Each structure stands twice: as C-alpha cells, then as structure tokens.
Amino acid sequence: MEEDSLKRRTELARPDVSVDEAKAILLEHYGISEDVTELGSQQDRNYRVDTGEGRFVLKIARAEYERVELDAQNAALRHVGAKTNAPMVPRVIPAGDGEEIVSAAVRDVIYQFRLLTFLEGTPLTRRKHLSAETVSALGDLAGRLAVALADFDHPGLVRQLQWDLRRAGPVALQLLSAMTDVDLRKRIAEAMVGAMRRVQPLMPELRLQAIHHDVTDDNVVSRAEKGGRLMPEGIIDFGDVIQGWLVAELAVTCASLLHHADGDPFRILPAVTAFHAVCPLTEAEIKALWPLIVARAGILVASSARQLEIEPENAYVQGNAAHEREIFDVAVSVPFELMDHAIHQAIGKEEASPALPETGRLLPDIDTHRVGIVDLSLLGPHLPADRWHYEDTEALLLQSAARAAGTAATRYGEFRLTETRLLQAKPPQTLALHVDLCLHGQTAVHAPFAGQLHQRGGRLILSTHGLHLHLLGIEPARLEDGSVEAGDRIGTVPGDASALGFMRVQFCTAAEIDPPPFAAPHQAEAWRRLSPSPGPILGFDCDAPPPQAAALLDRRQRHFARPQKNYYREPPQIERGWKEHLFDVEGRAYLDMVNNVTIVGHGHPRLSAAVGRQWSxxxxxxxxxxxxxxxxxxxxxxxxxxxxxxxxxxxxxxxxxxxxxxxxxxxxxxxxxxxxxxxxxxxxxxxxxxxxxxxxxxxxxxxxxxxxxxxxxxxxxxxxxxxxxxxxxxxxxxxxxxxxxxxxxxxxxxxxxxxxxxxxxxxxxxxxxxxxxxxxxxxxxxxxxxxxxxxxxxxxxxxxxxxxxxxxxxxxxxxxxxxxxxxxxxxxxxxxxxxxxxxxxxxxxxxxxxxxxxxxxxxxxxxxxxxEALQENARTVGDHLKERLQALGQRFPIVGAVHGMGLYLGVEFVRDRGTLEPATEETAAICDRLLDLGVIMQPTGDHLNVLKIKPPLCLSRESADFFADMLAKVLEEGW
Structure with a gap:
C-alpha cells in the first residue's frame, strides 16, 4: 500500500488553478486583491503576490497531500525562524479566520492554500558559475539549517515523498519502468545500482532527523556582494521537509551544484567542507555522501522525464530538465571510490593508505641500478626550448635513454609538461599515474605477488585483495587458469631481443576501474590514493618529488620584503614560458596577457642563444x-x-x-x-x-x-x-x-x-x-x-x-x-x-x-x-582583439569602454554607464576567474577597474580569440 501511494504521487500533475482563480482565493480568504505572478514548481503551484505592504507567495497543493504534512512545513518554518536572528526562512501568514491552511474548491476540485512572506534575493539556479566562496556559503547554510532542525519533530514528517533518498531504489524502479529513452534508462539504472549497493550496508548507521531535503540553487535566495558574487542567505520552499537521513540534506545540496561545476565534480567540495564544519558527519555518512548524490541525480532526471510525460506543458520542469541531465552526467563521470577519497580529504578525515602485500620484482631480469629515468617535468633537462609539445617526444626520449642505459622509465606522480595543452579553459590531465618503460624485447614479466590474472580491454590485470596491477603493452603468457603464484612468468615485452619495446605499469585499488593514465592536478591527491605508485614492484625509485608551491610561497613571504607583492592570493608557481604562454609546476599553461616586459615572447631561442654566447x-x-x-x-x-x-x-x-x-x-x-x-x-x-x-x-x-x-x-x-x-x-x-x-x-x-x-x-x-x-x-x-x-x-x-x-x-x-x-x-x-x-x-x-x-x-x-614583424603583428592582432572586446560591450553593460590600440588595450568595467561607478571588486573577481580559465590578467587604473591588456607582441590571433572567448565566458557565467 505504501509503495502504491508513493507511485500515485509521482504521477500527480500540478494543481489546475489559474491566475484569476488564485486572485479570487486571495480576496476571499486573505482580503488581498493585488498583482499575481506565477512562479515555477514541479508538483504544486506557486504565485507571487505583490501588495503595497510587501510581497507574499501563495502556495497551492493538491488534496492528496495530507493536511498534517502541510502543517509540518508551517511548524518547521516557525521552528527555524525562532532559532535564527536573520530572516533565513519565510513566515506563515494566517487567513482571515486565523487558519494557516485553507481548503477550498476550484471548479469542484479541492485544493489546499497557504500564504507565506516572500524572501527577497536572487536564486542561484541561472548563475552558471558559482565561486568557491558561494559554494562554501551554500554548504554552510545547509549545515546551519540541519542543526536548527535537529530537535524538531512533528507527525507530518513521516510521509511518502518520491525525493526521500531512503526510498531512492524503489522510486527509481517506478520511474524507470515508464521511461521511453532506453539508453538513458540503462545509464540511470546502472548508476542507481552502484549507488545503492554502497549505501545499503551503511543504512543502519545513518542518522535520522528532520531535514529540509531541498536546499538547492532553486530554493536558496542570495544577496549580491559588492563584487557581484552571490552569497546564499535565505531558504524557501519547505515542501520536501521530512524525517530523513541527515546526510541526505548535504547530498541534495551537492547534487544541485553539479550543473554549476563546469563538468568537474570536485567543485562541490567547498560545500562539503563548510557543512561538516557546522554539522559534523560520521564516517558512515561520509562514505554514503557521494553514492546518495549519484542517486539524487538519477532520481532528478527520471522524475523530470516522467513529469513531462504527464504534463508536457510544464515550463518549470522543461526549464530544469537540461541542467538536471547535466547534474547526472557529471555525477557519473567519475568513480565512486575517487569521490570518496576526495570527500575524506576535503574534511580532513583521510583514511590511512591500505598496506601493500609483500611483493617481488615485476622485471627481475633488468639491472635496477642501470635504469635511465626520463624527467618530463617543467624543469626537466630533457625538454629544452619547445621540444615539450612535439607529439612523439616522450617515446623518443625513452628510446634514447634506453639505448644508453639498457632500460628507461618515466616517473610516477610527475606533472608532465609533455601533457599540457595550450589555450585550454580546464586544467589538462598532467599528473602521471603510471610508469612507462622502454626495454629490450623478450624481457620476462613476472607476477610480483600471487593473485588472479585476467584480461580486460587490452590490459593484463593481476588482482589480489584490494590491489590490482594493470599492465599494458606486453604479450601474456599462456596460463591454464587465472591463478598465479608470486614469481610466475606472466608475459614478455614484445619484439626481438635486439630491439626496444614499451610497456606501461599501473596500480589501482578498485577492481572495476581501469584507471586513467593521467589526472588533473586538482584531483591529484585523490587519484594517488586510488592509483598508488608501482615503485615497490619495479625495484628502483620512480617517484617524482611533488611540487612545494605553498611552502615556497611561505619562504618568499618570510624573506622577501613585504612591499614586493605577488599576483593573486593563491598564485600558481610559474617556472617556464614560451611565446605568449606561461607554465606552472603542475603543467598548466596560461595565456600571458599582462607581461609587457617580455615583448618578443618567453623563451625565445634566438635571444637565449645570443645571451649565452655573450656571457661566455x-x-x-x-x-x-x-x-x-x-x-x-x-x-x-x-x-x-x-x-x-x-x-x-x-x-x-x-x-x-x-x-x-x-x-x-x-x-x-x-x-x-x-x-x-x-x-x-x-x-x-x-x-x-x-x-x-x-x-x-x-x-x-x-x-x-x-x-x-x-x-x-x-x-x-x-x-x-x-x-x-x-x-x-x-x-x-x-x-x-x-x-x-x-x-x-x-x-x-x-x-x-x-x-x-x-x-x-x-x-x-x-x-x-x-x-x-x-x-x-x-x-x-x-x-x-x-x-x-x-x-x-x-x-x-x-x-x-x-x-x-x-x-x-x-x-x-x-x-x-x-x-x-x-x-x-x-x-x-x-x-x-x-x-x-x-x-x-x-x-x-x-x-x-x-x-x-x-x-x-x-x-x-x-x-x-x-x-618577425612584431609591430605589424601588434597592429593586426591588436585591432582584431579590440573589435572582439568592443563586441562584448554590446552584450554586457559592465563593459564601460575599450581603450588603447595595438597590443596595449584596456577594458574598463563600470557598474553604471551613466555614473561610471568603477566596478573595482568585480574586476578583481573577473581576474581571479580568468586565472581559473587559463589566462593571466591584472587590473590597473586608480580605481583598479581596468583590465591592462599588454601581452607579448608575438600574440597569435588564436590566442587573442581565446582571451576574448574566456572573458565572454566569465561575463556570461559569472565570477
């Protein structure tokens, strides 16, 4: 019966109440006859009411929602309102007869009406980019609400709700059974199975309490800071308040953030950290968090698809469908295990690394004292001038080192300059999670530990408890069954003994994952836990030392005079340049749009040679x-x-x-x-x-x-x-x-x-x-x-x-x-x-x-x-760039003017084109966001509201367009 009731609720359309009918209800029961505007909603219907005494929201629910449930929402609003000084939640406005819930018929159908105060502010939903500060503030708000509701109880909290993550499995089955998109249905089903398999053993340990269960970008109103960033401060729509898992409160919030993440699930981590700081999670809740986020994402997509089949004209659901699909795509883009490590690291509860089994040598026939280590890092001696960006550089350097030493290897945990990419908005995957070797053909490969051997997708995988060795590029030995003992020969390097061949060695602690060869720098620590160094089975030191950018900055600040400032609060450690590009120690390439000192470009080989000769x-x-x-x-x-x-x-x-x-x-x-x-x-x-x-x-x-x-x-x-x-x-x-x-x-x-x-x-x-x-x-x-x-x-x-x-x-x-x-x-x-x-x-x-x-x-x-005709280049590329920047002024009012000529340009930001009020804080935030997108830019002018555009004169048209595109992205999506 319970599941039947829940199924019926998932198939309800919104109340069929028009604007005029809403006005009639307002006049009859509340004595209000004012302007009414419809607001979006999924299964109830909401109208904003504008009066001379303020704004209100008329909420209309179907009779299928029991009165005790609506009363629980009202009681929760009063409870939270009494515990917070600021107007964190709306207030309930009684009808003329004192009732907080009005039952009335509209065209012979009974609906339930409530009137709440309207919380002023801007929702986060349509702001595509949310800063780390905004994300953190949302997590903090959700945590404070959870704390405020911890001692709240009401009979109406025990209810049937399709969003209740305790019922995610059954709800998904019901929704998916009616979904017509077969491919999407399969993807959601697989994700839900994976998520619920991880949550199920944790369920007895997950705490129950009253939760809002919908602290999302839709249901949070924010104030705009002086710099234009939105900071959440109020919560609306208690329609999903329920007795549920405490961790579900955070899971719902984090899921809503995924369509603001630009494809990167790690963007939710500031919210996790902030929530945990005010409402500490238990170990079971930490482990359940990411699976519940995935489950929420699956339910969102399945529910919207189902609702649109029931009510195709629902503009609110139509508008949300695209970003809910994005939430799901981002949620399933990474392994559960990776996000588990990342979440533990974010809140400072990282677990100890599992002990590796006793291991032997993978390649016992090679001389580990004669292995040529190829350094592919930013400052590596093997990458002079522009050799780093040639496609076959890594293989050629390995071959050269192997000819000299007999065997050559790359380094694990190294941020490879050879993997960087120019003019990219996202950090490239530069951290090596493997070791590549170049050695003579027919070199024997042995099992370093006992386990099960199998092949998958071109990989030979040796598995033992909690550890899986992935080998690529070897010829497997013939084995009668999958079991091997330590020391057994499991393959050979292909090719003749007189020739050189390649193989790749990589560990993974998760059985179902084929780990990627590289990871993005900001995900490096989590991936290191999932794909540890193969050094123990190789028998030589193959680990690259990690960069120490933070420690280096501390040293600088201790000894470098304070008036000598550096760019950015958290500056990347820049150690190399080439043309109009700069590189940090993690292999990220930045477009240098501010360096008028380096007029002919960074790392110019002709200048380097001339200086070297004269010094000599x-x-x-x-x-x-x-x-x-x-x-x-x-x-x-x-x-x-x-x-x-x-x-x-x-x-x-x-x-x-x-x-x-x-x-x-x-x-x-x-x-x-x-x-x-x-x-x-x-x-x-x-x-x-x-x-x-x-x-x-x-x-x-x-x-x-x-x-x-x-x-x-x-x-x-x-x-x-x-x-x-x-x-x-x-x-x-x-x-x-x-x-x-x-x-x-x-x-x-x-x-x-x-x-x-x-x-x-x-x-x-x-x-x-x-x-x-x-x-x-x-x-x-x-x-x-x-x-x-x-x-x-x-x-x-x-x-x-x-x-x-x-x-x-x-x-x-x-x-x-x-x-x-x-x-x-x-x-x-x-x-x-x-x-x-x-x-x-x-x-x-x-x-x-x-x-x-x-x-x-x-x-x-x-x-x-x-x-190199660089003055002419400054004219042609500069004129093109100025046209691109002036076009932005047609789209974005914050662009007050574009100054200058050639490759000395300035974009001046103002809050008002009439008063010319300088957008100082906005300019600083825009520069920070541009850094995230791979562009070095700084403000200038007495009001620090002008982008000072003065790149090397070798700036290409492609680079100029990248800068204009990234600036447009920032102005469109926010900072």
Missing part, C-alpha cells in the same frame, strides 16, 4: 670599450626622431625616468616639473615623486614634494571633460597651472607624461593635447619628456612610439621594459646638448646599463622585432 665571451661595465654598446646606441638613435642622437643606457624604466628628470633640471636650471594625475613613472625618489597614481601609492596625492606640479589627467573617458573634443579644456587646465607658476617664479624644468595613458589602461590623449602643452612648456625653457616605458617600442602597432600619434617630437624619450625582453635594460634618448648638461653635476655611470650582455640583449630584441 664577456660581461662587464660600459666604461670598457667594446662593439655592442656602440652598435646598440646607434640603433636606438636611428629609431628616434631626427635630432635625438644621444643615448644613456640604464637598468629600468624607473631609472630612465629618474635620469630624465635630472637632465631636465640640469639643462633648464629650474626645479619645477609638470606631471599628470593618475600617472605612474617608477619607484626611485624622483620618478616616484612625479607618480600620482593612488592605486600604486594611496598617499600619492598628499605626499608630493613642492617641485612636483600635477595637473588634471586628460582622461577623455572619466575625466572632468569627456570625448576627443576635450583637448582645449585639458590644455586650459595646464595653462592655468603654468600661469600660477609664472606668478610664483622659480621657472619650469619640464613636463613628463606617458604619451598614451598607460597606467589608466591605454587611454589615448585628446588630439592636439601634447602639441599645445609642449609649446607652452618650451616657451618657459622647460623640456618635454615622453615616457614610452610601457607604450612604446612597437607595442601600439600603428606607431613605434606613442608620441607619433600626437604628431610631436619630445626632447627626451624614456624607454625600458620590452627593450630587454625581461633583462634589466632601459634607455634615455635625447639631444646632445641636454645630455651634456649633466656633466655640470659630474659623470654618469650605470654598472649593468649598456654592459656587453645588456647591449646584445637590446640588439637581439630589435632584430627579432624587425625580422
């Missing part, structure tokens, strides 16, 4: 006489406008700007220097003095020395004057400052500014601005300094120098960053008379500036820029 010959200071410094100085002046014929070579942009300021002082005999607000010019005393960016120095506007004369920045996007026609207003502001200086006396040494507003995100100066300002400065005896450290040297694509766009010629050019491609190299280019004015203060000297190595670096970078 000579490196000293520039007071010695050698060819490279003369040639480099000559090349630099040839790039500058006529008349700028003299070069100083220094180590950095800060030093270049510092020296430029000293030159202005020496040449003019005056001290006052005009600079722009929001600018950044360096860290030395003088270059910092003229830097007024509050993002770099929050005290910048109140700590400038008297000789610094800042003027309003000609920011045509968010400055006091907007648009290209604003040049006159900004020039007028400079004129007013100069008139003020004229009245005070003391003269003017000069004017320094970036020729494109780089620190603000590449905003161009208004047309004619520099021409007018330069004229006023020179009329007062000052010199004009063009800071090209960030924006010059071909980066703009359309111009080699930024000042060319303004049609002016400065008196001094400062340049650095890209001219050394990461080597400390900077330059000041000026006129002879300005340079020689410095001799009044003595001679100038820079130990490394202009050294033989520095000069060769500078020359080689110029050669590469020319020979």
């Amino acid at each position: 010959l000579l490196n000293t200071n520039s007071r010695f006489h050698y060819a490279a410094v003369a040639e480099f100085s000559e090349r630099l002046t040839a790039l500058a406008p006529e008349g700028l014929d003299t070069v100083f070579l220094v180590n950095s942009g800060s030093e270049a700007n510092d020296l430029a300021i000293r030159l202005a002082w020496a040449y003019s005999g005056a001290r006052n220097l005009l600079s722009l607000l929001e600018a950044y010019h360096g860290w030395t005393v003088a270059s910092d003095a003229v830097s007024t960016s509050i993002a770099d120095n929050p005290q910048a506007l109140t700590t400038r020395p008297e000789w610094v004369q800042p003027v309003v920045s000609p920011n045509t996007y968010r400055g006091p004057y907007r648009g290209e026609s604003s040049a006159g207003d900004y020039v007028g502001a400079v004129a007013a400052k100069l008139e003020e200086l004229d009245e005070k006396g003391g003269g003017l040494a000069g004017f320094i500014c970036e020729t494109v507003y780089g620190n603000a995100g590449g905003i161009p100066l208004p047309p004619g601005y520099l021409e007018a300002v330069y004229q006023m400065v020179r009329a007062r005896g000052g010199v004009c300094i063009a800071d090209e450290v960030q924006v010059g040297y071909g980066r703009l694509g359309h111009y080699f120098w930024g000042f060319e766009e303004q049609g002016v010629v400065p008196d001094i050019i400062t340049v650095a960053k890209g001219m050394g491609n990461g080597h400390p190299l900077g330059a000041v280019i000026t006129r002879r008379e300005i340079a020689e004015a410095l001799e009044k203060e003595g001679y100038f000297f820079s130990s490394a500036g202009g050294s033989p190595v520095s000069s060769v670096v500078g020359l080689t970078v110029l050669d590469i820029l020319h020979d």
